Amino acid sequence: MQSLNKTITQKKANLLTAIAHPNRIKILEELRTEIKCNCELAPALGLEQSNLSRHLKVLTQSGILISWKDGLRVNYKIADARIFKILDQIESVALRTVPVLESEED
Amino acid sequence: MQSLNKTITQKKANLLTAIAHPNRIKILEELRTEIKCNCELAPALGLEQSNLSRHLKVLTQSGILISWKDGLRVNYKIADARIFKILDQIESVALRTVPVLESEED
DNA sequence: ACACTATATGAGTCTTCACTCATATAGAAA
DNA sequence: TTTCTATATGAGTGAAGACTCATATAGTGT
Numbered sequence: 001m002q003s004l005n006k007t008i009t010q011k012k013a014n015l016l017t018a019i020a021h022p023n024r025i026k027i028l029e030e031l032r033t034e035i036k037c038n039c040e041l042a043p044a045l046g047l048e049q050s051n052l053s054r055h056l057k058v059l060t061q062s063g064i065l066i067s068w069k070d071g072l073r074v075n076y077k078i079a080d081a082r083i084f085k086i087l088d089q090i091e092s093v094a095l096r097t098v099p100v101l102e103s104e105e106d
Numbered sequence: 107m108q109s110l111n112k113t114i115t116q117k118k119a120n121l122l123t124a125i126a127h128p129n130r131i132k133i134l135e136e137l138r139t140e141i142k143c144n145c146e147l148a149p150a151l152g153l154e155q156s157n158l159s160r161h162l163k164v165l166t167q168s169g170i171l172i173s174w175k176d177g178l179r180v181n182y183k184i185a186d187a188r189i190f191k192i193l194d195q196i197e198s199v200a201l202r203t204v205p206v207l208e209s210e211e212d
Numbered sequence: 213a214c215a216c217t218a219t220a221t222g223a224g225t226c227t228t229c230a231c232t233c234a235t236a237t238a239g240a241a242a
Numbered sequence: 243t244t245t246c247t248a249t250a251t252g253a254g255t256g257a258a259g260a261c262t263c264a265t266a267t268a269g270t271g272t
Contacts, residue, residue: 011200012193013128020122021230022115039248051231053250072239072248082199087118089192094117096186127260145218157261159220164259178218178269 018062023047024055025087027076031065032084037073124168129153130161131193133182137171138190143179 019025026045030036036044042052056076059065066079078084125131132151136142142150148158162182165171172185184190 008197008200009128009131012131012196013126015196015200016122016126016131020119020126022119023230025115025118025122037248038250048232049249050233050251053248054230057250069239069249072246074249080199080202082195086192086195086199089188089195090118090121091114093186093188093192094114094121129260143218144220154262155219156221156263159218160260163220175219175269178216180219 015062015064018058018064019083019086021055021058023052024059027052027055027059028064028078028083028087031076031078035075035077037070037075039073041076121168121170124164124170125189125192127161127164129158130165133158133161133165134170134184134189134193137182137184141181141183143176143181145179147182 019028023045027041030041030044038049038052038056041047041056042049045052047055056065056067056074060067060076063079064083065076067074067076069075125134129151133147136147136150144155144158144162147153147162148155151158153161162171162173162180166173166182169185170189171182173180173182175181
């Protein structure tokens with residue numbers, strides 16, 4: 001039960017870690033309504049190709065995205081739309097939460 | 107609009123980063139129904155005092171926890187209960203998402 | 213004042229992450 | 243087969259994160 005809880009906690013942390021990067025959040029927003037490939041995402045997000053490729057790998061390996069080849073391209077889509085409930089929830093919290101000011105931090 | 111979007115995306119990433127650690131998720135679960143201090147959380151989570159103190163600092167500085175002194179102790183409580191909607195959502199995704207197998211990763 | 217308890221933090225180590233450049237691979241099209 | 247396009251990845255760098263030990267700080271009680 002402790003080890004089970006540990007496992008699910010670790011899974012939650014892994015999923016959150018996969019989402020917790022500005023570029024990856026932007027990728028998910030780009031894919032909210034459309035299927036896109038690396039070559040469409042790169043210019044849309046202003047990311048270097050290899051960097052984008054690695055971010056997409058993080059999201060795919062964590063199970064958040066699904067990818068498949070289409071000729072030269074690799075397309076990506078959202079595996080589970082509930083990921084957007086999380087993003088929308090976090091946004092509503094982000095808009096209201098008042099973090100401690102820099103000057104009070106240390 | 108781009109810079110505004112950038113800011114909110116960064117805020118979302120910062121919040122997610124603050125939550126995205128097993129020990130911090132456990133801390134939040136400990137505080138789901140009760141106010142607790144460092145000295146109560148340390149044994150409950152089996153964390154070294156200084157380590158726990160730093161995790162609590164991350165959560166407090168991101169605005170997820172609120173802390174106040176009570177004699178020698180420092181108490182912590184959840185700033186915004188909506189954080190649990192996020193944790194519960196992520197759990198439901200974590201329970202169903204099938205990540206890519208290790209052997210397929212590389 | 214002195215000892216005791218709770219918390220915070222400096223310093224050091226080790227690991228992981230984000231990014232870039234260069235190169236490899238794979239498929240398309242000529 | 244040669245060339246072009248799209249993607250992946252090795253290698254290197256610099257930054258950030260998690261953790262620990264030792265010590266500092268702050269409040270309690272004697």
